[in-house]
Amino acid sequence: MINQQENEYVLYKEGNLARTWEKKLRPKMTPRPRRKFNGLAQTVFWIMGVWAVGLGASLLAVHVLVMGYQVDALSSQYTVLSRQNQVLAARVTQLSSPQILAVDSQKYHVDLKVPMVHTGIQIAAPKTVKSTPWYGRVSQWILALRQALVAK
Numbered sequence: 001m002i003n004q005q006e007n008e009y010v011l012y013k014e015g016n017l018a019r020t021w022e023k024k025l026r027p028k029m030t031p032r033p034r035r036k037f038n039g040l041a042q043t044v045f046w047i048m049g050v051w052a053v054g055l056g057a058s059l060l061a062v063h064v065l066v067m068g069y070q071v072d073a074l075s076s077q078y079t080v081l082s083r084q085n086q087v088l089a090a091r092v093t094q095l096s097s098p099q100i101l102a103v104d105s106q107k108y109h110v111d112l113k114v115p116m117v118h119t120g121i122q123i124a125a126p127k128t129v130k131s132t133p134w135y136g137r138v139s140q141w142i143l144a145l146r147q148a149l150v151a152k
Contacts, residue, residue: 094100105112 102112
């Protein structure tokens with residue numbers, strides 16, 4: 001009983017009393033209530049969202065289908081062109097063979113001569129080789145080989 005009275009005394013001291021009344025009189029900050037849609041608006045927005053997602057998925061599916069048809073058409077066109085290329089390459093090889101050229105030259109009464117191929121390399125008397133490093137001789141050899149291959 002004595003402790004209860006002491007607690008009341010401590011509770012209502014002059015400083016505590018002012019703080020208590022200040023807390024009671026201070027306006028309480030209540031958060032503004034969030035605006036809630038009515039049930040019909042929520043349902044309409046939900047249905048519109050589901051419809052939009054379905055529409056997007058349908059458009060993507062149609063786009064993938066169209067791209068599949070285009071890929072199929074291009075692959076079949078590629079197959080036809082590669083076969084045509086093989087046929088034309090065989091025809092060119094056949095027409096440029098030496099036997100066909102000899103037959104055509106006899107048909108047109110033309111003497112067939114072997115063409116002279118100029119390689120671009122001039123053969124001269126051997127020069128005295130100065131002491132060049134090995135990589136210089138290798139690069140000269142590669143240059144001569146390139147000229148010989150390009151001339152053909």
